[in-house]
Amino acid sequence: MSGRQMQIGEVADRTGLSLRTIRHYEEVGLALPTARSQGGFRLYTDDDVARLLVIKRMKPLDFTLEEMRDLLTILDQLRSGAIGETARSDLTKRLAVYRSLVEERCDKIRNRLSDAEQFSSELSAELREHRH
Structure with missing residues (x-):
């Protein structure tokens, strides 16, 4: 896992998923952010992005x-x-x-x-x- 953490906007750009979709996957327990910032912002790692991409590939199937x-x-x-x-x-x-x-x-x-x-x-x- 990379030590670098990204906010949800960057994750959306990297995955092609909307912010709403990423939040939905969090709400249903499929892809939780690794951490939250002190301000409460979701923080994601490269592993989290990889998980979201797996979910994205399952959706059209x-x-x-x-x-x-x-x-x-x-x-x-x-x-x-x-x-x-x-x-x-x-x-x-x-x-x-x-x-x-x-x-x-x-x-x-x-x-x-x-x-x-x-x-x-x-x-x-x-x-x-x-x-x-």
Whole structure:
């Protein structure tokens, strides 16, 4: 973790998330700032930014808050290194389930995008046909 701390505006710039969204993720317990300044301003580290980027990547895949919370917990526990082999094995299995879920959802998005691109091509053809 970097010792450098950022205020929420810089975090918003770095993540592409709005201040409101970052505050919402704090309110629901997904991404808490590491600290607060004496004036009460949220202070974030590079690790906090990385966590927000993980959440940002989950959002378009329609993860529920509960799924996000569970996956973040799994990642936190695996990264902590302070777990036994049995726990690590269980966490790894759960992570593999999420990985499969992500692939499944990515396939759905690819299919939707393909349909949208086909529709765009059809409309372009219509425009070419009807232009004077």
